[in-house]
Amino acid sequence: MNRQPYLLPALLLLTLARFLALDVIPVAAIETHALACAHAFDFWHTALGPIIPLLAKISTSIFGEAPFGIRFFSPLLILGASLLLWNLTHSLFDKTTASWTLVFFNLIPAVNLAAITLTPTTLGIFTSIVVLASMRVALHSQHPWHQPWWLLGLALVVAAMVDWRLSTLTLAALTTLLLTGRGRRSLLRWPILPILIGCLGFALTLFIAWNSEHHWAAFQSLPPDPHHTLTRSFFQILLLYSPLLLPAIAWAYMISTARKPMENPVGFLGAFSLTLIALDAIIWHKTPFPQAAFSTWLAPAIILLAHQTLHADTVRPRLMFVARTLVLFTAALTTFLLLSPPIRTTVGL
Template sequence: MGAESLCAAPGFDFRARLQLAWERFVPRPREKLAPREMTTTRAVWFFIIALTAIRLSMLPTTDLEFDEAHYWMWSERLAPAYFSKGPGIAFAMRASTAVFGANEFGVRFFSPVLAAGTSLLLFYFARRLFSATAGLSAVIALNVTPIFNIGAFLMTIDALSIFFWLAAMFTFWLALEKSPYFTWYSPLTGLLIGLGFLSKYTNAFELVSVLAVLALAPRLRREFARPGLYFLLAMFALCTVPPIVWNAQHAWITLTHLRSRGGVEQGFAVHPFEVLSFLGAHFLAYSPFLFLAIAWGVIASWRRVNQQFKVLFLMWFGLPVFSFYLLLSINKSAAPNWDGLWLA
């Protein structure tokens, strides 16, 4: 049937259909930000650039910590995986030391850079969901958190982990905005989760968050029948190949290590004081005010989780990780940085 026949069909608005098709492939430009939002955005950029410059200047002031030195040794012997971690940290250090040399600055270079990237991602994500003011508040709260500041100075797996977690969270939201149409944000989300997994295996929990959001939001359940989700999973699966192959060649040593670190190697028992230790460590590491504010926010928002999609989305990108380590801490207290992803 030709275009003329379609135009002649009763009830068919050819121009409207053409406009709809055009908007599908060529998104409308975003509306200009209000002057106040522009001012806030500039303030955030200035704050992050200034803070990053200060952090970079401080990198050579102390010797490497044990973990940093350990990861640097890995970077001198690149491999698909290592005894306890994926290869992400080693490749990052190899890149920075290749440019700046095998010194404190070279080893730590990416820690403040990733902290800046995480802060910017958080700002733009919060601005998209709420407002520029909310984004500014989130960035300030993140950067006054003790454990985040440590990660913005010392180069550990957590700097990479939280950056990729938040990046994947953002791209997944963008993918949902395009639903029901396919978008490359879906495979990009899978890639970012995979890169996070190669940095810290805990990042695999983000798949649980993705599936939970799709399953619990009725209008999104059709995504299980669309290709976007499976492109996402396929990209993640590709990223798991290196550590799986390496572990298969090394008697699955990482699984043994994780069982030992989790305290489940000799069985599981209930130890209430371990839970208190877990909560107390979080109370201090994340600052008492922020930890209580987040706890109160979760409790206050629980009734609205099925009424407001933003609440559901944010809730399920934090709960799985925190809940898992809280459950694990019934037996043996988990370190506060193990589940740091819930902060994002």
């Protein structure tokens, strides 16, 4: 039975449900800070670039300063990320893998929370998929004005203007280009390298010019949450990614790297995500609930997981079906638990 026609209606219904759930989670400290920055709009802010305050300013000017107004763009950003993710996975593998990727992605608790809160996690997930998709198109198409490369450069600039730490997307993109044969050949073609250097130089110039005159506000941090302990961080990781998803992703990476020679799409996704995993591991203890660090590695990891659950030949198909269903069910159940205030209170979130 062909289930592809049902994906878009299901995604639209899920987006509607997310709009209805925008007031389920209390407004987080980072959202309150973004709203304050939106009132005194400037180019950079303490611990934030201009993008999130700008989104908050636009939405609250239309819908007011209730949670719905602050978070209006979040479900739309995750909807756009989902559609882009399907197209990206389809171009890398096939429609079946793309469909399972979409199902995995939209059942992950971290993604669902990013869809109903306006935090750096929301923009981190969105911009990482835009960067990945732009790079894929740029590497596999020829345009007279090199539009995909300009789009890639613009996506990297926007990511850096969300939070300066998202500049690691630039490092991830360059690592991917240098580690893949097609990427190295592309960098040697004129004027690809000047386009990327020009975009990144523009972003760096803006960042230094403003912050050098404002006490380097972007490097400053918000006051830490006194209740954010290591135990709480552990439960946060466990619940935001669900108990079975992280082991499943680790399995997918192990299977991917063990296969020689590595498939080109698999190497492309692995090279892009490893740097980003390291970033999240470093900053996780500084990102209180409902943030899930930046989660920029999540999209490529989920694509790899969906691909391996469909094509890995080391596990019997029936057993793989049961394991995949169990991972998806656990992720969906964890999402519902996180939306329950008593459960969040019990685990200290």
